[in-house]
Amino acid sequence: MDAVQKSFxxxxxxxxxxxxxxxxxxxxRYFELLVEWxxxxxxxxxxxxxxxxxxxxxxxxxxxxxxxxxxxRNLADIxxxxxxxxxxxxxxxxxxxxxxxxxxxxxISFLQHVCDALGLENVQCVHGRAEDVGxxxxxxxxxxxxxxxxxxxxAGLGExxxxxxxxxxxxxxxxxxxxxxxxxxxxxxxxxxRAKAERVETLKLPFExxxxxxxxxxxxxxxxxxxxxxxxxxxxxxxVRGISLVKKPR
Numbered sequence: 146m147d148a149v150q151k152s153f154x155x156x157x158x159x160x161x162x163x164x165x166x167x168x169x170x171x172x173x174r175y176f177e178l179l180v181e182w183x184x185x186x187x188x189x190x191x192x193x194x195x196x197x198x199x200x201x202x203x204x205x206x207x208x209x210x211x212x213x214x215x216x217x218r219n220l221a222d223i224x225x226x227x228x229x230x231x232x233x234x235x236x237x238x239x240x241x242x243x244x245x246x247x248x249x250x251x252x253i254s255f256l257q258h259v260c261d262a263l264g265l266e267n268v269q270c271v272h273g274r275a276e277d278v279g280x281x282x283x284x285x286x287x288x289x290x291x292x293x294x295x296x297x298x299x300a301g302l303g304e305x306x307x308x309x310x311x312x313x314x315x316x317x318x319x320x321x322x323x324x325x326x327x328x329x330x331x332x333x334x335x336x337x338x339r340a341k342a343e344r345v346e347t348l349k350l351p352f353e354x355x356x357x358x359x360x361x362x363x364x365x366x367x368x369x370x371x372x373x374x375x376x377x378x379x380x381x382x383x384x385v386r387g388i389s390l391v392k393k394p395r
Contacts, residue, residue, distance in 0.1 A: 293316075
């Protein structure tokens with residue numbers, strides 16, 4: 146165990162996440178694959194090893210600082226990109242059944258290769274737009290935990306992610322500093338989507354000290370049939386306070 150792994154291991158242990166040697170090896174292999182594939186496709190602008198462990202791996206696992214994932218059964222990661230936060234969470238909590246949704250097939254190929262190389266089981270990598278996948282019965286209203294990390298503003302992001310959450314499930318939106326403006330903007334959208342904001346947890350990355358926030362949103366009922374709208378519309382025309390952008394039948 147070198148200095149980077151030792152620091153990573155100790156920081157997580159202080160937060161109650163104990164990683165076995167084989168799990169640290171999985172993170173190391175994940176880093177190697179990320180850098181290797183990043184030379185052929187744009188996965189991340191962060192490739193320095195210590196930065197990847199802090200800004201991608203530790204940051205992804207911060208979700209588990211504020212909710213008990215040892216008791217969760219399944220998790221959907223929407224717009225996962227290079228696999229954050231779902232792959233680090235799967236490594237740390239191998240019992241989780243993970244579904245990763247991403248619109249770019251190249252990224253899905255990378256994520257499937259990572260899962261095969263790391264021996265990660267019960268990970269389903271789905272190529273498609275969230276608006277389309279969220280209407281498939283096997284995914285709609287099915288997940289105890291839904292996550293998205295740095296994807297879009299909350300008013301539009303909720304419409305992409307909340308259809309995946311089961312009733313009483315949690316959508317955890319992983320954000321940068323101070324998401325209050327986004328929360329205010331998203332109030333009407335959350336009401337339309339049968340959800341309510343429960344709490345916001347904040348933290349700073351241990352070395353860079355940049356601020357992070359996780360917005361926890363509870364799904365209060367099944368997703369109304371009108372949502373999500375057609376691909377592209379939720380982010381271009383997000384639901385705003387007091388105005389429904391769903392066209393009513395004449």
